[in-house]
Amino acid sequence: xxxxxxxxxxxxxxxxxxxxxxxxxxxxxxxxxxxxxxxxxxxxxxxxxxxxxxxxxxxxxxxxxxxxxxxxxxxxxxxxxxxxxxxxxxxxxxxxxxxxxxxxxxxxxxxxxxxxxxxxxxxxxxxxxxxxxxxxxxxxxxxxxxxxxxxxxxxxxxxxxxxxxxxxxxxxxxxxxxxxxxxxxxxxxxxxxxxxxxxxxxxxxxxxxxxxxxxxxxxxxxxxxxxxxxxxxxxxxxxxxxxxxxxxxxxxxxxxxxxxxxxxxxxxxxxxxxxxxxxxxxxxxxxxxxxxxxxxxxxxxxxxxxxxxxxxxxxxxxxxxxxxxxxxxxxxxxxxxxxxxxxxxxxxxxxxxxxxxxxxxxxxxxxxxxxxxxxxxxxxxxxxxxxxxxxxxxxxxxxxxxxxxxxxxxxxxxxxxxx
Amino acid sequence: xxxxxxxxxxxxxxxxxxxxxxxxxxxxxxxxxxxxxxxxxxxxxxxxxxxxxxxxxxxxxxxxxxxxxxxxxxxxxxxxxxxxxxxxxxxxxxxxxxxxxxxxxxxxxxxxxxxxxxxxxxxxxxxxxxxxxxxxxxxxxxxxxxxxxxxxxxxxxxxxxxxxxxxxxxxxxxxxxxxxxxxxxxxxxxxxxxxxxxxxxxxxxxxxxxxxxxxxxxxxxxxxxxxxxxxxxxxxxxxxxxxxxxxxxxxxxxxxxxxxxxxxxxxxxxxxxxxxxxxxxxxxxxxxxxxxxxxxxxxxxxxxxxxxxxxxxxxxxxxxxxxxxxxxxxxxxxxxxxxxxxxxxxxxxxxxxxxxxxxxxxxxxxxxxxxxxxxxxxxxxxxxxxxxxxxxxxxxxxxxxxxxxxxxxxxxxxxxxxx
Numbered sequence: 001x002x003x004x005x006x007x008x009x010x011x012x013x014x015x016x017x018x019x020x021x022x023x024x025x026x027x028x029x030x031x032x033x034x035x036x037x038x039x040x041x042x043x044x045x046x047x048x049x050x051x052x053x054x055x056x057x058x059x060x061x062x063x064x065x066x067x068x069x070x071x072x073x074x075x076x077x078x079x080x081x082x083x084x085x086x087x088x089x090x091x092x093x094x095x096x097x098x099x100x101x102x103x104x105x106x107x108x109x110x111x112x113x114x115x116x117x118x119x120x121x122x123x124x125x126x127x128x129x130x131x132x133x134x135x136x137x138x139x140x141x142x143x144x145x146x147x148x149x150x151x152x153x154x155x156x157x158x159x160x161x162x163x164x165x166x167x168x169x170x171x172x173x174x175x176x177x178x179x180x181x182x183x184x185x186x187x188x189x190x191x192x193x194x195x196x197x198x199x200x201x202x203x204x205x206x207x208x209x210x211x212x213x214x215x216x217x218x219x220x221x222x223x224x225x226x227x228x229x230x231x232x233x234x235x236x237x238x239x240x241x242x243x244x245x246x247x248x249x250x251x252x253x254x255x256x257x258x259x260x261x262x263x264x265x266x267x268x269x270x271x272x273x274x275x276x277x278x279x280x281x282x283x284x285x286x287x288x289x290x291x292x293x294x295x296x297x298x299x300x301x302x303x304x305x306x307x308x309x310x311x312x313x314x315x316x317x318x319x320x321x322x323x324x325x326x327x328x329x330x331x332x333x334x335x336x337x338x339x340x341x342x343x344x345x346x347x348x349x350x351x352x353x354x355x356x357x358x359x360x361x362x363x364x365x366x367x368x369x370x371x372x373x374x375x376x377x378x379x380x381x382x383x384x385x386x387x388x389x390x391x392x393x394x395x396x397x398x399x400x401x402x403x404x405x406x407x408x409x410x411x412x413x414x415x416x417x418x419x
Numbered sequence: 420x421x422x423x424x425x426x427x428x429x430x431x432x433x434x435x436x437x438x439x440x441x442x443x444x445x446x447x448x449x450x451x452x453x454x455x456x457x458x459x460x461x462x463x464x465x466x467x468x469x470x471x472x473x474x475x476x477x478x479x480x481x482x483x484x485x486x487x488x489x490x491x492x493x494x495x496x497x498x499x500x501x502x503x504x505x506x507x508x509x510x511x512x513x514x515x516x517x518x519x520x521x522x523x524x525x526x527x528x529x530x531x532x533x534x535x536x537x538x539x540x541x542x543x544x545x546x547x548x549x550x551x552x553x554x555x556x557x558x559x560x561x562x563x564x565x566x567x568x569x570x571x572x573x574x575x576x577x578x579x580x581x582x583x584x585x586x587x588x589x590x591x592x593x594x595x596x597x598x599x600x601x602x603x604x605x606x607x608x609x610x611x612x613x614x615x616x617x618x619x620x621x622x623x624x625x626x627x628x629x630x631x632x633x634x635x636x637x638x639x640x641x642x643x644x645x646x647x648x649x650x651x652x653x654x655x656x657x658x659x660x661x662x663x664x665x666x667x668x669x670x671x672x673x674x675x676x677x678x679x680x681x682x683x684x685x686x687x688x689x690x691x692x693x694x695x696x697x698x699x700x701x702x703x704x705x706x707x708x709x710x711x712x713x714x715x716x717x718x719x720x721x722x723x724x725x726x727x728x729x730x731x732x733x734x735x736x737x738x739x740x741x742x743x744x745x746x747x748x749x750x751x752x753x754x755x756x757x758x759x760x761x762x763x764x765x766x767x768x769x770x771x772x773x774x775x776x777x778x779x780x781x782x783x784x785x786x787x788x789x790x791x792x793x794x795x796x797x798x799x800x801x802x803x804x805x806x807x808x809x810x811x812x813x814x815x816x817x818x819x820x821x822x823x824x825x826x827x828x829x830x831x832x833x834x835x836x837x838x
Contacts, residue, residue, distance in 0.1 A: 003740050004467045005523045008507050011463035013520050015527060019459040023449065030442065035772070035799040037806030039824070040438040044430035044553050045464065045539060046484070046509075048423045065465070066487040068505055070543050076498065085495075085504065086487055088427050090465075101432050104424045108434060110820045112808055120464060124489050134463050147781070149809060152792065160796075264785035272792040274800070321422050353454070362566070366683035373571065373691040377579075380454040381693070387456030389531060390568060401529045405458070 010125070010133030016405070021342050022136075024349035025335070026118060028164055029138055036157040038116040038140050043097035045120060046088045051100055054320065059288070060092040063123040065133075090122035094139045095291070095314070095330060102143050102328075103321035112144035114153075118335070130340060139311075141330035143318065148265040151295050151313070154331040155269045155279065158299065158309055163275030165338065166347075170301045170308070172269070173282035176262055177292050177312075179246065182253035183283065187229035189221060195290070197221070202286035209233055236283065243281045262295070291317050295329070304341055309333040354384045357407040359391045359398070361414045372413050429544070429552030435824070440761050441555075443768035444754070445537060447583055448557055455576040457535040457559050462516035464539060465507045470519055475710045475736060479511040482542040484552075509541035513558045514710070514733070514749060521562050521747075522740035531563035533572075537754070549759060558730075560749035562737065567684040570714050570732070573750040574688045577718065577728055578696050584757065585766075589720045589727070591688070592701035595681055596711050596731075598665065601672035602702065606648035608640060614709070616640070621705035628652055655702065662700045681714070710736050714748070723760055728752040773803045776826040778810045778817070780833045791832050 007013055014022065030040065052064055066086040068074060079085050091097050094117045102113065118138045125131060140157060142150040155172055162170060184197050200215045207215070209230060216226045232249060239245040247259040262281065269279045287296045287310060296312035311331035318326040356379065360372055376386040387407065392398040399410055426432055433441065449459065471483055485505040487493060498504050510516050513536045521532065537557045544550060559576060561569040574591055581589060603616050619634045626634070628649060635645045651668060658664040666678040681700065688698045706715045706729060715731035730750035737745040775798065779791055795805040806826065811817040818829055 003470050003473060003519070005519060005740050007463050007519075007523070008465050008467055011465060013463070013524055014461040015524060016458035016460060019461060022461075023459055035802075035804050037774075037776075037804060037808075039435035040442055041435060042433040042438060042441075044426050044432070046427050046430060046541070046553065048427055051422050054422055065489075067509075068485040068487055068501065070484075074501070076501070076504075079495065082487065082493070082495070090486075100422070100424060100426075104426070105432055105434060110824055111811070111817075114806070122465070134465065145809065147809060149779070149788065149807065152788075153807060156792065156796070160799075268785055268789050268792065271789050272796060274796055321424050355456075357456075360568070366687055369568065369571075370687050370690050373575065373687065377575070377691060377693055380579075383454075385454050385456060387533070388568065388572060389456075390564065390566060392530070398530075405529055 008133075010127040012132055012134075018339065018343060020349050021339055021347060025165065025339060025342070029118060029161060029333075030116070032161040032164055033116045033140055033157055036114070036140075036153060036160075038114040038157070040116050040118075041098075041101060042117065042119060043091070043094075043101050045090055045122075047091045047097055047100070049083075049086055049089050051096060052089050052092065054096070055290070060123060063125055064089040064092060065122045065124055092123050093121055094119060094137050094332070095141070095317070098139070098141055098143075098330075099317045099321055099328070102318055102326070106322075112142055112150075115139075115141045115143065117141075132336070136335040137332055138335045139330055139332040141328060143328045144326055145329070146315075146327035148261050148268075148295070150327070150329040151265050151297070152268045152272070154311060154329060155297065156272055158331050158333060159269075159273055159275045159277050161333070162299070162308070162338075163277075165342075167301060168276050169278075170299055171278040171280065172297055172299045173280060173285050174262065174266055174295065174297045175282055175285035176258060176295050178254055178258050178294060179250070179262075179283060180286065182250040183229065183232060183246075185253045186232060186250055188225040189229075193221070198286045201284060202288075204284040233283075242283060246283065265295070287312060297331070299333075301341075304337070306337075307334070308337050308341075351406070354409070355387070355405075355407045356384055356409040356411060357387045357389065357399075357402045359389060359395065359410060359412050361412075362390050364413065364415045368413070368415055427552075429546040431551055431553075437758065437762060439768050440758055440766060444584065444758060444761070448537060448580060448752075449535070451580040451583055452535045452559055452576055455533070455559075455572060455579075457533040457576070459535050459537075460517075460520060461536065461538060462510070462513070462520050464509055464541075466510045466516055466519070468502075468505055468508050470515060471508050471511065473515070473739065475515055475739070478707070479542060482544055483511055484509040484541045484543055511542050512540055513538060513556050513751070514560070514736070517558070517560055517562075517749075518736045518740055518747070521737055521745070525741075531561055531569075534558075534560045534562065536560075551755070555754040556751055557754045558749055558751045560747060562747045563745055564748070565734075565746035567680050567687075567714070569746070569748040570684050570716070571687045571691070573730060573748060574698065574716065575691055577750050577752060578688075578692055580752070581718070581727070581757075582693065582695070584761070586720060587695050588697075589718055590697040590699065591716055591718045592699060592704050593681065593685055593714065593716045594701055594704035595677060595714050597673055597677050597713060598669070598681075598702060599705065601669040602648065602651060602665075604672045605651060605669055607644040608648075612640070617705045620703060621707075623703040652702075661702060665702065684714070706731060716750070718752075720760075723756070725756075726753070727756050727760075770825070773828070774806070774824075774826045775803055775828040775830060776806045776808065776818075776821045778808060778814065778829060778831050780831075781809050783832065783834045787832070787834055 053061055066089045069087045120134050121137050122134050184194050189197050200212055204212055213226050213230050217223055236242045236245050243263055266279050291314040292312040293315045294313035298307045299309040300307045313329040315327045318328055358376055376388050379386045472480055486507045488506045539553050540556050541553050603613050608616050619631055623631055632645050632649050636642055655661045655664050662682055685698050710733040711731040712734045713732035717726045718728040719726045732748040734746045737747055795807050798805045
């Protein structure tokens with residue numbers, strides 16, 4: 001079979017220029033989150049197929065790259081369906097594997113546990129510009145902390161990180177799944193129908209309250225209920241303090257403590273943050289994953305439209321592995337999106353060291369080469385990056401290429417010193 | 420289906436203590452190889468199945484994790500064999516993907532190109548202690564450099580790295596596939612049989628020259644040829660300078676320039692190296708991969724028996740993708756083995772920052788918490804790692820746990836200051 005030069009569909013080779021940005025970003029992530037006490041962990045890229053198909057992953061479960069069974073376990077003749085052929089798959093996110101990891105290793109981990117994960121995930125999405133089938137995710141999670149200290153720290157850490165990388169004026173929108181539910185209950189929408197309501201509500205920023213109301217009616221919700229929902233929404237939007245308004249209006253549908261805690265959480269983040277950003281309550285924020293149970297949040301930057309980070313509380317997922325409910329809350333930054341923004345901005349990671357290229361005449365003797373290599377070694381010990389390369393025939397072009405790679409200084413070596 | 424807490428067979432969860440060592444090692448690798456002018460690159464973990472099955476990977480091609488086709492491309496009813504079901508697989512090394520990468524991107528890369536890759540590879544090996552089915556490889560490669568400057572730099576860079584990580588007294592054994600071939604030709608072994616000869620020769624350190632000679636005869640090689648080989652080997656071993664001896668003996672079978680270049684290469688590495696290690700010619704060194712075409716080398720540390728790094732020249736592989744022969748030479752360190760050695764030694768990465776844990780009484784008010792978080796932020800700005808956690812009921816145990824995690828200092832916060 002002929003060999004293919006291109007990567008497989010939807011995946012990409014990463015060139016040195018982009019790698020330098022990725023490495024820089026990973027360095028900033030590890031340092032910043034490290035200072036907040038997050039510990040790095042890693043899970044295998046391959047997961048049990050049953051863990052990946054446990055209905056926690058929503059739409060992502062349709063996009064799994066599945067791995068063929070091996071050896072005797074693979075029996076093509078008796079296989080009736082795909083399920084008979086595979087035993088594992090590539091992870092589509094880092095949250096499901098983290099829940100398994102925690103279940104497997106809790107005895108050896110501090111409690112609460114603050115985890116940092118950076119790693120590839122795979123989704124067999126329809127390929128499109130800027131979206132790849134293998135991409136990095138970067139998640140921080142706090143497991144075993146039920147109070148809003150978890151949410152506050154996740155938001156502070158992430159905004160500190162983005163501030164360090166040079167982003168300004170971003171915004172965190174915060175909501176709570178319990179408020180979404182209370183609003184739906186207040187309007188008389190049945191519990192079983194809530195997910196449909198949320199999916200429509202999620203379009204608010206695109207179609208507005210008129211569009212949402214129409215779509216709710218079209219989906220079969222009672223017009224009186226929709227009208228009630230609409231009034232609630234419009235009155236809330238008109239007040240200076242929507243959270244206060246909802247606290248009053250929804251008091252029969254939600255515990256006051258949820259509202260107080262959310263208010264305090266938002267205020268705490270605003271007060272403590274050092275970076276320049278906004279935190280605000282957004283009752284239209286939904287977020288897709290069905291595993292969220294409480295607070296949800298999303299971070300966006302005005303100049304880049306869509307969100308660059310998102311997360312929330314998922315207090316029930318770990319219990320699915322262990323049988324013991326464990327509070328959990330996570331924040332995932334859009335690593336690839338941030339890299340793309342930095343690339344588009346022409347960002348160059350701050351240079352830590354001088355870069356010098358030694359160009360050596362091809363005919364140089366072994367002895368002479370040795371002297372040159374020793375000089376290079378000495379420079380490197382002093383922190384200089386030294387490239388030693390044989391001189392190409394077209395020396396001018398070679399230097400141009402190396403200048404593009406960031407080499408600012410050149411030194412030429414000949415067997416017989418030039419006069 | 421029930422969820423599984425354990426990772427899939429043969430793969431492992433990485434705990435924070437090991438991750439700290441891995442992160443430290445990756446940092447050292449990126450810094451050290453960076454100073455030698457190696458640029459980081461990355462390829463997708465998933466490769467075309469035809470690239471992985473091109474006979475370059477030797478035994479590893481039997482160990483591929485294969486990925487099921489998706490959507491319409493998968494037709495279970497018409498599938499006759501495994502090959503009909505899969506279109507890709509997880510890479511089993513970083514060399515084949517690098518050759519594809521270079522073929523795909525050469526126009527955008529400097530020439531010669533010095534590449535650094537750190538990434539996971541997968542092999543469905545029989546699980547055994549200390550060997551995993553997903554593991555990191557760390558390779559440096561120089562593409563487009565035909566002179567021994569490539570080999571010298573690879574050896575210098577790798578020994579500098581291992582020296583920095585604290586290893587002493589290691590040894591690099593060097594050979595050339597051309598010498599192996601010349602020795603076989605000298606003994607009258609047919610070209611087509613050379614691979615069999617090399618596989619037997621590879622056992623020299625285990626079974627000695629007697630064992631090798633016996634096995635050659637048993638495998639059907641002419642006793643006269645085997646005797647000739649044996650005499651050559653024994654005489655060579657007895658001389659002070661085996662390379663000089665072979666240069667004389669093999670002069671009809673190998674160009675003298677190969678021998679001179681190998682000698683100069685070894686001397687250069689010895690002269691230029693700053694780390695404490697040995698470099699020596701070892702005519703019994705074989706190395707398994709069939710893609711090697713010239714120099715081969717392996718690094719070992721006396722206290723850990725088997726090799727910790729290995730590599731060589733593979734001048735033909737890139738041409739298989741491009742049709743144009745491109746000289747190439749690489750050195751791969753055994754990342755996982757080094758991590759295991761460091762773990763076994765109880766190695767703790769040098770601490771860059773102080774670690775302080777703030778323990779906060781559960782009942783603390785939002786205002787008070789805010790003051791605490793601000794203090795933490797300020798400390799972090801000064802480079803201190805500050806963990807903020809709610810105080811557990813068993814504070815003593817919590818502190819013990821945190822001490823294990825490296826926290827040396829604790830600060831307790833209460834709503835009403837303790838008197």
